[in-house]
Amino acid sequence: MYLLLEDMDIDKISDNAFLAVQMICKIVKFLPFITKSDEITKNIYTLENPQFVIYKKRHEKIIADCIYVCRRNCRIFLSFCFFGTLGLAIKPILRTGKPLPLELWLPFDVREQPWMYYFVYVYIVLSVICGGFSNGAIDPLLSGMMYHITAQIKILKNNLQFLGEDVDETLAQHSTTSDFMQAKVLYRKIQSCVQHHMAILEFVDNFERLYSFLVFSQFAASVLVICICCLFLSMVEPLTVVFFAVISFLITILSEIFLFCYYGTTLFEENNSLMRAVYMGNWYDYDNKSKTSLLILMERSKRPLVITAGKLLELSLETFTTILRRAYSLLAVLKNY
Numbered sequence: 001m002y003l004l005l006e007d008m009d010i011d012k013i014s015d016n017a018f019l020a021v022q023m024i025c026k027i028v029k030f031l032p033f034i035t036k037s038d039e040i041t042k043n044i045y046t047l048e049n050p051q052f053v054i055y056k057k058r059h060e061k062i063i064a065d066c067i068y069v070c071r072r073n074c075r076i077f078l079s080f081c082f083f084g085t086l087g088l089a090i091k092p093i094l095r096t097g098k099p100l101p102l103e104l105w106l107p108f109d110v111r112e113q114p115w116m117y118y119f120v121y122v123y124i125v126l127s128v129i130c131g132g133f134s135n136g137a138i139d140p141l142l143s144g145m146m147y148h149i150t151a152q153i154k155i156l157k158n159n160l161q162f163l164g165e166d167v168d169e170t171l172a173q174h175s176t177t178s179d180f181m182q183a184k185v186l187y188r189k190i191q192s193c194v195q196h197h198m199a200i201l202e203f204v205d206n207f208e209r210l211y212s213f214l215v216f217s218q219f220a221a222s223v224l225v226i227c228i229c230c231l232f233l234s235m236v237e238p239l240t241v242v243f244f245a246v247i248s249f250l251i252t253i254l255s256e257i258f259l260f261c262y263y264g265t266t267l268f269e270e271n272n273s274l275m276r277a278v279y280m281g282n283w284y285d286y287d288n289k290s291k292t293s294l295l296i297l298m299e300r301s302k303r304p305l306v307i308t309a310g311k312l313l314e315l316s317l318e319t320f321t322t323i324l325r326r327a328y329s330l331l332a333v334l335k336n337y
Contacts, residue, residue, distance in 0.1 A: 023128075026135045028217040032210060033138075043206050044145070051199040052152055058162075059155045066151040070144035073259060080252040081136040087245020089125045100124060139218075142211055143259035146267055146307070146315075149203055153270040153305075156196050157277035160294075163189055164282040183287045190293045197274075197297060201305070204267075208307050215260055216310030219323060222257045226250065226327035257323060264307050264315025271305035274298070 033040060046052075055063065092099045098111050100121060110117045159166070167186045174181070229250040236243050275298045283294060307315045313322075 023131055024221070026131050029135065029138055029214050032214055036210060039206075040210055043203070043210055046199075046203055046206070047145070047148060049199060051196045055155055056166075059158060062151050062154050062158070066148055069147060070140070073143060074140040077140050077252070077255055077259070078133065078136045080248060080255060081132040084245070084249040084252045085125070085129045085132045087248055088128055091245055092121070138214075139256050139259060142215070143263050145207065146260075146263040149200060149207075150263065150267045150270050152196070152200055153267070153274065156193060156200065157270070157274060159189075159193055159196070160274070160297075161277045161280045163193075164285065183290065186286060186290050187293065190290055190297075194293065194297055197300070204305060204307065212308060213310055215315065216312065218260070219257060219309050219313060219319075222253055223323055223327045223330065225253050226324070227330040229253070230327070230331050258320055260309075260315050261317050261320035264319075265317045268304060268306055268316065271301060274301040 098117055100110065104124075106120070108116075110120045163186065166189055167182060170185050170189075171182060229246055232246055233243065233250075236246065278294055278298055283291060286294070309315060309319075313319050
């Protein structure tokens with residue numbers, strides 16, 4: 001509002017608007033962690049339930065890959081946040097007239113005293129850094145939870161595919177080969193798979209209920225921020241510090257929404273291949289009771305496992321391209337203006 005009332009040019013407005021939008025989005029994203037802190041804590045610790053922590057040696061590679069990917073994404077994303085905020089801190093130094101990192105209204109003139117200017121300068125930079133890294137802690141957390149539940153589906157698929165082998169291993173440990181015990185052990189393992197599948201579905205339902213609006217706010221803000229960043233890039237001189245600072249900020253925004261969309265697509269595709277895992281097993285050797293249980297599980301898996309943003313947009317790569325198209329359309333309107 002201050003920028004508009006001061007009748008500043010579009011150059012200065014775009015210089016500050018993309019960061020202001022992102023900070024407002026950060027506040028919206030933090031609201032669920034304040035108002036629903038107990039539910040979110042419970043949802044996170046759900047990953048420690050017995051259905052999610054009991055796995056065999058052949059599953060260790062799946063778990064190790066999940067941990068590696070989550071840590072890698074967090075490091076990369078926080079690096080983007082660091083370089084984005086670093087560009088904000090350096091940009092005013094390259095200009096004349098002692099400008100602040102952000103154009104804002106203050107009840108005093110910061111340029112009257114050098115210490116006052118540097119104090120406000122450092123305060124603004126530290127505030128943005130704090131906001132950037134706080135924001136950078138949420139997005140890898142949510143995308144990491146999505147990928148972790150995808151890894152749980154991979155484990156479930158593996159268990160369904162090797163049901164026969166697991167039954168033979170259990171029977172060998174008890175030194176028995178009777179058909180009655182084989183059917184009993186098989187049905188118990190199928191029950192365990194069904195409970196695992198139900199725990200996955202419950203986790204996804206709670207995830208969407210808690211974070212759906214949060215992700216939608218990020219998507220809505222991203223359209224504006226991407227558009228404003230591209231508009232600002234068209235105004236600055238290429239290959240300058242300011243140019244690379246905005247590029248870094250733009251990559252950070254794109255990586256935010258890409259993480260959600262990519263792992264939403266991965267979750268959907270893994271769930272769709274659940275029936276194939278059952279077919280790959282020795283289901284034709286099972287008793288009728290076990291076959292019926294597997295058929296019920298397969299029918300349940302036909303329902304697409306989709307996480308939405310605000311009950312409007314699916315977290316998918318198609319949504320990612322839609323956001324980019326909407327940002328480009330808005331950019332075209334602003335360029336004409």
